[in-house]
Amino acid sequence: MNTCTEGILRKNQLSITEVRKKILTLFLTHNGALTHSDFENNFGEKMDRVTVYRTLQAFVEKGIIHTIPTSDNSVQYALCKDNCSAGHHRHRHIHFVCSNCRNTYCLDDIITPEIGLPAGYSVNKVEVLVEGICSVCN
Amino acid sequence: MNTCTEGILRKNQLSITEVRKKILTLFLTHNGALTHSDFENNFGEKMDRVTVYRTLQAFVEKGIIHTIPTSDNSVQYALCKDNCSAGHHRHRHIHFVCSNCRNTYCLDDIITPEIGLPAGYSVNKVEVLVEGICSVCN
DNA sequence: GTAACTGCAAAATATTTGCATCCTT
DNA sequence: AAGGATGCAAATATTTTGCAGTTAC
Numbered sequence: 001m002n003t004c005t006e007g008i009l010r011k012n013q014l015s016i017t018e019v020r021k022k023i024l025t026l027f028l029t030h031n032g033a034l035t036h037s038d039f040e041n042n043f044g045e046k047m048d049r050v051t052v053y054r055t056l057q058a059f060v061e062k063g064i065i066h067t068i069p070t071s072d073n074s075v076q077y078a079l080c081k082d083n084c085s086a087g088h089h090r091h092r093h094i095h096f097v098c099s100n101c102r103n104t105y106c107l108d109d110i111i112t113p114e115i116g117l118p119a120g121y122s123v124n125k126v127e128v129l130v131e132g133i134c135s136v137c138n
Numbered sequence: 139m140n141t142c143t144e145g146i147l148r149k150n151q152l153s154i155t156e157v158r159k160k161i162l163t164l165f166l167t168h169n170g171a172l173t174h175s176d177f178e179n180n181f182g183e184k185m186d187r188v189t190v191y192r193t194l195q196a197f198v199e200k201g202i203i204h205t206i207p208t209s210d211n212s213v214q215y216a217l218c219k220d221n222c223s224a225g226h227h228r229h230r231h232i233h234f235v236c237s238n239c240r241n242t243y244c245l246d247d248i249i250t251p252e253i254g255l256p257a258g259y260s261v262n263k264v265e266v267l268v269e270g271i272c273s274v275c276n
Numbered sequence: 277g278t279a280a281c282t283g284c285a286a287a288a289t290a291t292t293t294g295c296a297t298c299c300t301t
Numbered sequence: 302a303a304g305g306a307t308g309c310a311a312a313t314a315t316t317t318t319g320c321a322g323t324t325a326c
Binding site for chain 1: 205207208209211212213232234237245247248251253254255256257258259260261262263264265266267268269270271272273276
C-alpha cells in the first residue's frame, strides 16, 4: 500500500510526505467519499486542519481526487478512478447518497446519460446525484 | 406583484412582512438562481444577514424555493415552480450552470432521466447538474 | 542546498444562537 | 394582546493567508 501511495504521488509530481501518504491511504482503503472533517477529527490521525485543506486542494488539482456536489452543500471528496490529470477531470460516473447511512459513493459503472438541452445551450459536463437507500442499508 | 408575493406567503402560512416580500420579489423577477450574498450585498437592498438566512430557510422548508447542489459548493436558491409543499420538494427538472456568466438556471422543461442502479439500491431523488455555455453567452 | 511542505497563529469569511424590540394578526 | 419576525451582538464554524521551521529531493 505504501508503494502504491508513493507511486501515485510520484506520478503526479508531488513530493512524498507522511501527511500525503496518510490521506491517500485513507482514500484507498475507505469505500465512499470523505470530507475535510473526516481527516481532521476521525481516524485518530489528528492532522493539521490547514495541511488537510492544502493537501486535498493539491490532490484535486492533480486529478487524484474529485469533489462531489451534494444537496446539503457539504464538500465531499472521492478518488478519481478515471483518467483524470492535472486540470482535467473527466468523470462520467454518477454519485449516490444514502439517506440512511449518509454515505456518498461513486457508482463507477454507471455513466451519466446524455441530456438534451434547448437550442443555444452547449454541454461541457453532466453531474448526476442520486439519493436513496444503498445496498448495505436496504 | 405585491399581491402575488402576499398570496404566496399567505398560502404558506407565513406572516406578510417587508423582508419576505422583498426577497420573494427578487426571486420572481430574477431569471436564475440566487445566493445568500446576492441578498446581503447586491440589489441595493441592504438586508440583515441573519434575517436573510432565516428567511431563505423558512422558504425552503415551506417549499417556496429549493437549493441547488453546485460543483463549487456555493449555496444556490431558486423558486419552486413544481408542486412543492412544506417538507416535500418534488423536482424533476435539471439545473444548468453557465461556465461563462456563472449563472445557474432551472431548466424546468427538461426532466431528470431514469437511472438504472445496481441491485439493492433504491432511488428517492435524482439531481442533474449540467455545466456548459448558456444560450445568452453562446 | 534549495524548493517544497508542514504546522502554528491569525485573519477573513460564513453560519448559528440569544435576546430585546417591533410588527403582524 | 400574543406570537412571530426582525435586527443587533456575539458565539461558533469554516476557509484562507502569512510565515518560520522542517523535510524531501
